[in-house]
Amino acid sequence: MAYLEQVAIFLAAAVVVVPLVRRAGMGSVLGYMLAGVIVGPWALDLVHDEQEILHLAELGVVLLLFVIGLELQPRRLWAMRRAVFGLGGGQFVLTASALAGFAFALGLPPEAAVVTGLALSLSSTAFALQALAERNELTTRHGRLSFSILLFQDLAVIPILALLPLLAPASGSAGEGVLWLDIAKAVGMIALLVLGGRYLLRHVLPLVARFGTHEVFTATALLTVVGAALLMEFVGLSMALGAFLAGVLLADSEYRHELEADIEPFKGLLLGLFFMAVGMTVNIRLVIETPLAVLGLTVGLMSVKMLCLVGITRIETANWRTIRGTAVALSQGGEFAFVILALGVSSALMEGGTADILIVAVTLSMAATPLAFTAGDWLNARLERKEEPAYERHIEEENRVIIAGFGRVGQIVGRILRVRRIGFTALETSAEQVDFVRRFGNKVYYGDASRVELLRAASADKAVLFVLAIEDVERSLATARAVRKHFPHLTIFARARNRQHAYALMDLGITHIVRDTFHSSLELAHGILTELGFGEFKSRRTVATFSDHDTKRLLRQHAIAHDTDRMAEEAKHWTRELEEMFAEDERNSAGEGSQEQGRQNAATSPVAGR
Secondary structure, three states: OHHHHHHHHHHHHHHHHHHHHHHOOOOHHHHHHHHHHHHOOOOOOOOOOHHHHHHHHHHHHHHHHHHHHHOOOHHHHHHOHHHHHHHHHHHHHHHHHHHHHHHHHOOOOHHHHHHHHHHHOOOOHHHHHHHHHHOOOOOOHHHHHHHHHHHHHHHHHHHHHHHHHHHOOOOOHHHHHHHHHHHHHHHHHHHHHHHHHHHHHHHHHHHHHHHOOHHHHHHHHHHHHHHHHHHHHHOOOOHHHHHHHHHHHOOOOOOHHHHHHHHHHHHHHHHHHHHHHHHHOOOHHHHHHOHHHHHHHHHHHHHHHHHHHHHHHHHHOOOHHHHHHHHHHOOOOOOHHHHHHHHHHHOOOOOHHHHHHHHHHHHHHHHHHHHHHHHHHHHHHHHHOOOOOOOOOOOOOOOOEEEEOOOHHHHHHHHHHHHOOOOEEEEEOOHHHHHHHHOOOOOOEEOOOOOHHHHHHOOOOOOOEEEEOOOOHHHHHHHHHHHHHHOOOOEEEEEEOOHHHHHHHHHOOOOEEEEOOHHHHHHHHHHHHHHOOOOHHHHHHHHHHHHHHHHHHHHHHHHHOOOHHHHHHHHHHHHHHHHHHHHHHHHHHHHHHHHHHHHHHHHHOHHHHO
16 A cells, blocks of 8 residues: 555656646756655655665666667667767766866865766766657757767766775775676676577567567567666666667667557656656755755856866867757766765765765756756857747648648648648647647647557548658657558658658658758749849759759669768769759850851841842
8 A cells, every 4th residue: 555655646746746847848857856856755755765766766767778779770879889989988088087186176085086076977868868858859969969978878887886896995906806707797798688689589579479469568578678677787787778788689670669669658657757766865954054065066067067078079060059959968967976976985985975965966967957958048049049930820620631740831731721621630749739729719639640549549540641740850750650550551741851851751661752941942042043143944944953853863862871971972973963964054055045146147147138
């Protein structure tokens, strides 16, 4: 009964607090943490054993990394090696050195300063990735760089945990043997996980799918994640790293989307519990007794990490929006700081009081992450002075046509269908958008169009056309896969954010694809050429030739879409070919003009009249 009471308390706190915090624009992560503080031992004291709850809730982080791994195929992971080991390694060394130096300058002994630098240099995988996912920024440039750095940090945990006992006063040469033994065990376990995921799971999953029920397949998915996590924990590695590797190994599997759909509900709930458990660990008494010290450490920690991240990321890119986004996303301390600081105390490398105040600073830095994102958005808006355009929103509902995504593209398609009295059903993931549209007396349904249950509820089996107008690339592709698999009779008309998005849609067999801004850019170019004196016919012909040429190029380059070097070489070749084509056209036009002028001159000459 006690467990049910705790579950009810957690659920009630989340239901009440999280929507209020999100409404204030602070994100769900901060809402979960605040809910944890309220029900924890330092406020209402409704729930105890926060460390045990935190350990259980770490499974949410594990599931999060597994789902991310499912979206990252091995060849893409290999392509990230420079960012992971170069950028990630540089960030870790620079940040750890800077923080250790500050700790030593503040009076900590050398060993305690080293522990502080190592512990605080790590960022929170759960907080950073969840915040980026909520903001649809995981696939952006700064999202990918942040993920690469976090991946290296997870890899760095085992050497850190093996190194700290060597710094202890009683350690000696025997510790070096333990270090090499730990490294050998870790490498062996990773190899075992790779072989098992590559050969064993690829045979087990088809059998379970064929002979088991849906519940058994879900159990198999959970067992895969938990098993990989336990294997990594057995040798002292990060459980999240094991789950991530398992996800990467199954990224090429035909069952990866079923696995992701089965894992998603558990991941969301357990991640929320994890953030609440972190909130419960905040020592409010320490904050009240030493507010200036805690605030100073928190601000100092985030500032140093941001400066180090700016310096390292500047080597990788000159785009300041990417640099700022990476620095903000990874500015907080991480959950592994709790483990490292506790090991530092048990190894007599630092005092317990020092570790306590550092843990509070790490926790508060996590809580400040949503605020840092808000400050980053404000700074980007001030520096770039971009305003979000306003769009008209009109919609009507029927099920002959289904429109997934009711943003810029979906709205225009819907308006045109409406004036021709063609019924359609609109699906949208933004609750704010749904509420806004319904104020005008129209209907739009809230939900993720990639979910088969929602598509069935929208009568996709009776529809004729499916308009894929979702702006986010990953959700667009997930929806396309679901429609192609479960409703193959539907003809899909899809928007593509860019060429790579178009190639991914073509991989799924979708042929009716319109690229964002392509046709509007052609119209813009036509107007520019006309204004420059090319004339209406010549301008229109130039734009039409370019459009036809570029469409053919898009289709021909589909086969090499994943080969960046060949794509770049092909682009240069096609550009030269198009330039030569227009040059030849100019020469022909000039020749025809000269011939016509000659004929006119001959017709009017005295000789011609004889």
